[in-house]
Amino acid sequence: MEKDWVIFAEDLEKVYQMGEVEVRALAGVSCSIARGEVVSIMGPSGSGKSTLMNILGCLDLPSSGKYLLDGEAVETLNDDQLADIRNRKVGFVFQSFNLLSRTTALANVELPLRYAGKVPDKKERARAALESVGLGDRMTHRPTELSGGQQQRVAIARALVNNPAIIMADEPTGNLDSKVGKEILDLLLALNRDKGTTLIIVTHDPAIAAQSQRIIHLRDGLVEEKK
Amino acid sequence: MNIGQSIIEALETLNGNKLRSGLTILGIVIGVGAVIAMLAIGQGAQDTITGAISGIGTNLLFVSSGNHVQEVRNPKPLTLSDADAIADPFAAPNVLAVAPIIEGRADVTAGGETMSVSVTGTTPQYFILQNYALLEGDFLTQDNLQGNASAVVIGPGVADKFFGRRNGVVGETIRINGQPFRVVGILESKGGGMFGSQDNQVIVPFTTAQTRLIHRSVLNKVDQLYVQAVSAQAVPFANEEIKQILRQRHRTPVGVDDFTVFSQADFLSIAKTVTGVFTIFLGGIAGISLLVGGIGIMNIMLVSVTERTREIGLRKALGARKRDILIQFLIESSMLSLMGGLIGILLGWLLGFIVGRIAAASGTPFNPVISLNAILLATIFSAAVGLFFGIYPASRAANLEPVEALRYE
Numbered sequence: 057m058e059k060d061w062v063i064f065a066e067d068l069e070k071v072y073q074m075g076e077v078e079v080r081a082l083a084g085v086s087c088s089i090a091r092g093e094v095v096s097i098m099g100p101s102g103s104g105k106s107t108l109m110n111i112l113g114c115l116d117l118p119s120s121g122k123y124l125l126d127g128e129a130v131e132t133l134n135d136d137q138l139a140d141i142r143n144r145k146v147g148f149v150f151q152s153f154n155l156l157s158r159t160t161a162l163a164n165v166e167l168p169l170r171y172a173g174k175v176p177d178k179k180e181r182a183r184a185a186l187e188s189v190g191l192g193d194r195m196t197h198r199p200t201e202l203s204g205g206q207q208q209r210v211a212i213a214r215a216l217v218n219n220p221a222i223i224m225a226d227e228p229t230g231n232l233d234s235k236v237g238k239e240i241l242d243l244l245l246a247l248n249r250d251k252g253t254t255l256i257i258v259t260h261d262p263a264i265a266a267q268s269q270r271i272i273h274l275r276d277g278l279v280e281e282k283k
Numbered sequence: 284m285n286i287g288q289s290i291i292e293a294l295e296t297l298n299g300n301k302l303r304s305g306l307t308i309l310g311i312v313i314g315v316g317a318v319i320a321m322l323a324i325g326q327g328a329q330d331t332i333t334g335a336i337s338g339i340g341t342n343l344l345f346v347s348s349g350n351h352v353q354e355v356r357n358p359k360p361l362t363l364s365d366a367d368a369i370a371d372p373f374a375a376p377n378v379l380a381v382a383p384i385i386e387g388r389a390d391v392t393a394g395g396e397t398m399s400v401s402v403t404g405t406t407p408q409y410f411i412l413q414n415y416a417l418l419e420g421d422f423l424t425q426d427n428l429q430g431n432a433s434a435v436v437i438g439p440g441v442a443d444k445f446f447g448r449r450n451g452v453v454g455e456t457i458r459i460n461g462q463p464f465r466v467v468g469i470l471e472s473k474g475g476g477m478f479g480s481q482d483n484q485v486i487v488p489f490t491t492a493q494t495r496l497i498h499r500s501v502l503n504k505v506d507q508l509y510v511q512a513v514s515a516q517a518v519p520f521a522n523e524e525i526k527q528i529l530r531q532r533h534r535t536p537v538g539v540d541d542f543t544v545f546s547q548a549d550f551l552s553i554a555k556t557v558t559g560v561f562t563i564f565l566g567g568i569a570g571i572s573l574l575v576g577g578i579g580i581m582n583i584m585l586v587s588v589t590e591r592t593r594e595i596g597l598r599k600a601l602g603a604r605k606r607d608i609l610i611q612f613l614i615e616s617s618m619l620s621l622m623g624g625l626i627g628i629l630l631g632w633l634l635g636f637i638v639g640r641i642a643a644a645s646g647t648p649f650n651p652v653i654s655l656n657a658i659l660l661a662t663i664f665s666a667a668v669g670l671f672f673g674i675y676p677a678s679r680a681a682n683l684e685p686v687e688a689l690r691y692e
Binding site: 113142143148168172 | 285288292295296299593594597598599600601602603604605606607684685686689
C-alpha cells in the first residue's frame with residue numbers, strides 16, 4: 057500500500073439466501089478510498105450500492121472478500137467489535153435523518169459519545185459539533201421543532217461528533233428541496249475540506265455526484281469505474 | 284453507557300407515551316396492591332385470633348373428659364377431687380392453680396327482662412387464670428364458694444342489657460332460673476373471643492351452680508379443668524404431671540387416656556396454621572393478578588420493540604452494542620414494574636386501612652398489619668416481574684440486525 061487508504065476492499069461478495077434462490081448482491085467488488093477523498097457511489101436500484109454501503113459502514117459483513125477500514129480488518133470481527141468500529145470510525149447520515157424525536161438536538165448529537173464508553177466533556181463536544189453545523193442556537197429544540205434542513209444538520213453533527221475516519225451519507229439530500237439540499241451538500245464538502253474527513257455519498261443525483269472527486273458506478277453487483 | 288443516564292432516558296421514553304405506560308403500570312399496581320392488602324389482612328386476622336387466644340390467660344392448660352383422637356370406652360368423668368389432686372403442689376409442682384368449670388345456660392331475669400345467658404360455675408382461682416379485671420365490685424370469694432352463696436359476677440354485656448349501665452350495679456339482684464342472686468362484681472370487657480363473647484356470661488360459685496342451677500348425673504362432676512402452669516416454660520411439664528395424676532386416678536396407666544389435655548400453645552399453633560394457610564391462599568390469588576400485570580408489561584414491551592425497530596437500528600449504527608440495547612429495554616420494563624410496585628404498596632396500604640375501618644365500624648377490632656417484609660417482598664417481586672417479563676422483548680431488540688432494523692418501515 058503506497059497510498060494512505062481509509063478503505064481498502066478486495067473482492068467483496070455478498071450473497072443473500074431468499075428462500076430457494078441465492079441473490080448475489082455484490083459479485084466481487086474491489087474499491088479503495090484514500091484519506092480525505094470525496095467519493096460518490098452511484099447505480100440504479102438493485103445494483104448493490106446499499107449493500108456496499110452497509111458493508112463499508114460495518115453494518116453488515118461480506119460473505120467473502122477482504123476489507124480493511126482505517127487499517128483494521130473488519131471481516132473477522134464479532135457483533136460487539138463491529139459496533140465499536142462503527143462508533144469510532146464511521147459517521148452515518150441518512151436520507152430520513154433518523155433522529156430520536158423525544159430528545160433534544162443536543163442529546164441526539166451526544167448519543168454516539170454515550171456508547172463510546174468513558175469520554176470526557178460529552179456535553180461540550182456535542183455542543184461544539186452543533187455549533188460547527190451552525191445550530192448553536194437550536195440545541196434544546198426537539199427534532200419536531202426543526203426544519204428538514206436543520207434536522208439533517210443535527211444528523212451531520214451527530215455523525216462527526218466522534219471524529220470518525222469516514223462519513224457515509226446515504227442520499228443525504230433525498231428528503232430536502234434543492235436549495236436546502238445544496239446547503240447540506242456544501243456543509244458536508246466544507247467538513248471534508250476543513251477537517252479532512254473522508255466522505256462517501258450514495259446518491260442518484262448526477263449533480264451531487266459531479267461535486268465529488270470520484271464516482272464509483274455499480275451495476276449488477278460489479279464496479280464500472282469511470283473517470 | 285451510564286446507568287443513571289439510562290434511567291433518565293427510560294423515564295423520558297415512558298413519559299412520551301403516558302397513557303400506555305399508565306395502563307401498564309396499573310396492571311402492576313393492582314397486582315402489588317392486592318398482594319399487600321391480602322397479606323396485611325391475613326396478618327391482621329392472625330394477630331386478632333392469636334391475641335384473643337392469648338387473652339384467655341397465659342400458661343393455660345385445658346383438661347376435659349374423653350379423648351378426641353382415639354376411641355375410648357366409658358370415659359370416667361372429671362370430678363372436683365381430680366381438680367384437688369392436680370392442685371396438690373407435691374404431686375404437680377409445675378401447676379400453679381386449678382379452676383374447675385361447670386357450664387350451662389340459664390334464663391336471667393331482671394327489671395322485667397329475660398335473657399338466656401351462659402352460666403359458669405367455678406372457683407375464685409378462675410378469675411386469676413382468665414386474666415379478668417373488674418369494672419367494680421369483687422370477684423367471688425372462698426367464702427362464697429363454701430357458703431353456697433347466691434352471689435354472681437356478671438359480664439359487662441349483661442350489665443348493659445339489664446341495667447343500661449356498667450357502674451352502680453353491684454348490690455342489685457338478678458334472677459337466674461327464678462332464683463335471686465346478688466351482683467357482687469362486674470367484669471371488664473374482653474371483646475369477642477374464639478369461644479364466643481365472654482362479655483355475655485354470668486359467673487357463680489361452683490357449689491351454687493352444682494346444687495341449684497346446672498344439674499349433672501355424677502356428683503361433683505366438672506365439665507372442664509382450667510390449669511395454670513407456673514410459667515410458660517413449665518407448660519409441657521405441667522401437662523405431663525396432669526396426665527400422670529389423671530391416669531393413676533382413672534386407673535388407666537396403660538392404654539388409651541380417657542381425658543384430653545390441651546394447652547393454650549396448642550390452640551395458638553392451630554390458629555396460626557389456619558390463618559397462615561388463609562394468608563397464603565389470599566396472597567396466592569393476589570399473586571395471580573401480579574402475574575397478569577407482568578404479562579401486560581411483556582406485551583407492551585414487545586409492541587414497543589416493534590415500534591422502535593428503526594430507533595434500535597439507528598442506535599446500533601451509532602455504536603450501541605447488544606448489551607446496551609438489552610439494558611435500555613430492561614430498564615424500561617423494570618421502571619414500569621417498579622413504579623407500579625411503589626404505587627401498589629400505597630394502594631395495598633389504603634385497602635388494608637379501609638378494611639380495618641370497616642371491621643372496626645362493624646364491631647370487630649381488627650388491624651391489618653403491613654409488615655416491612657411484605658413491602659420488601661412486593662418491591663423485589665415487582666422488579667423481578669419487570670425483569671423477567673422484560674427479558675424476552677429486550678433480547679429481541681438486542682438481537683435485531685442493524686441493517687434490517689434500519690430498513691424497517
